[in-house]
Amino acid sequence: MTTDIDLLSTSHLYAVIAEVLDEHIRIGQxxxxxxxxxxxxxxxFQTSRAPVRRALAELESRQLIHRFDGRGFLVGPSSAAVPPIRTPFKALKLSLDAQADAALQTRASWERIYAEVExxxxxCLVFGQYxxxxxxxxxxxxxxxxxARDVLSRLQERGLVRKNQSSHWVAGPLTAKDIRELYELRAALEPVALRGAVRQTPRETLQALCERCSASRxxxxxxxxxxxxxxxxxxxxxxxTxxxxxxxxxxxxxxPLVETERFLRSLGLPIDPRIVDEHRIIYELLLLHDAVDAAAAALTNHLQAESRRSIIHLKTAAVFTEPPPLASYLARRVGY
Incomplete structure (x- = not known):
């Protein structure tokens, strides 16, 4: 492997995946x-998409892959003008060294399903209590x-589920007050994360993100x-960061905010075109010399606008008498 990470001791599945992909990119496989x-x-890798998504973001930060206008990523830096190769990933038959194989095999069973359950x-939170x-x-x-109990215990530690008086595991509802408070936390923390992340983000990546927003318009x-x-x-x-x-x-x-919005958009709720412009402005400011503070302020403004939009979406979702089908293990509670 190319970094100093100890795959057997790391607690992050994304790090294991990133190192395996990193090695196979560098050897040309x-x-x-x-x-x-x-x-x-x-x-x-027999996992959910969440750790894969983070692993790909890590490889992008190392400039080993870049975003593809079609969908996904292309191997190689953004400066490399190469045509896309659409080989089925399974057909590549990745070989794992002993350390990587051991790290993947020793993952606790709950970790393999946790992200998907999460x-x-x-x-489901926006539709009431489950x-x-x-x-x-x-x-x-x-x-x-x-x-299953291990998964639920960890969800409890992170505030997504709790046990009620009957000792049943329950989640939700997500209220307007919850949304306001969560966005207030995001507005306090995300500008800090932005300052940390931008220092290690290649300018080419920021340009590509900005161009994607412009093209989306x-x-x-x-x-x-x-x-x-x-x-x-x-x-x-x-x-x-x-x-x-x-x-x-x-x-x-x-x-809870990201997944709720993603789910509601999939149902056809109206999309506010200002979202794209808000993102574009942040990237444009990041690309300017010494304008990180202005970009952080623009991010705060964006999050405040998102909070208002989310509350409107919450009220819209309330008109659904029955939510769309969810996972079989989620049972909606009426009159809780």
């Missing part, structure tokens, strides 16, 4: 121009009740487009 997509990589729970049925969670993922609005623009800034860029504790705290603060 993942050739320049290869298209990297989250889902196929997640399937190979996202499913976060997505009970998470431990036995059905175990059946859904074909794991033991002990593993000329295309029909889609939920996927907005999801990607939001993810570019709030996940890929900001969570790349060198302060790991700040990044971890931010991720958990962002989670």
């Amino acid at each position: 993942l050739p320049p121009g290869l298209v990297l997509l989250e889902k196929p990589i997640a399937e190979v 996202r499913a729970v976060a997505s 009970r998470i049925v431990e036995a059905e969670l175990a059946d859904h993922y074909r794991v033991s009740r002990t593993v 000329r295309r029909p609005w889609t939920a996927d487009m907005i999801d990607r623009i939001e993810s570019d800034l709030h996940e890929s860029l900001l969570l790349a 060198t302060n790991d504790r700040l990044a971890e705290s931010l991720r958990h603060i962002q989670l």
Whole structure:
């Protein structure tokens, strides 16, 4: 491996994935121009997309891959003009050295499903209160009740679920007050993360992100487009800050808001075109000399606007008599 990370001791699955991909890029098994997509990589590593997404962001920060206008990433720096290669990821048959293989095999069972459960729970909060049925969670993922309980315990530690008076696991609801408070926390922390992240972000990456926002203004609005623009800034860029504790705290603060908005956009809620302009302004300021403070202020303004939009979306979601189908282990509670 090319970095000093101890794969056997790291607690982060994304770091293991990043190092494996890093090594295969450097030895040429993942050739320049290869298209990297989250889902196929997640399937190979038998994990959810969340750690893969973070691993790809890490490789982008090392300038080993760059974002692809089509979808996903291309192997190689953004300056490399190579045509995209669409080889199925499984067909590449990655070989793992002993350390990487051991690190992947010794992952606790709960870690393999945690991120997916976390996202499913976060997505339902806007629709009211839900009970998470431990036995059905175990059946859904074909794991033991002990593993399911471990997942729920960690969700409890992070404030997404709790036990009610009947000792049932419950989540939600996400209220307007919750939204305001979470966005206040984000407004306090994300500008700090921005200052830390921008110091190690290549100028070419910022230019590509800015250009994507500009190009998006000329295309029909889609939920996927907005999801990607939001993810570019709030996940890929900001969570790349060198302060790991700040990044971890931010991720958990962002989670219920990001997943709720993503879910509601997928249902066809109206998209405010100002979102793209707000992101573009932040990137334009970051590209100017000595304008990081102005970019941080623009980020704060964006988050305040997002808070107002989210509360409007929350009220809109309240008109749904029945939410869309969710995971089988989530049971909506009426009249709680």
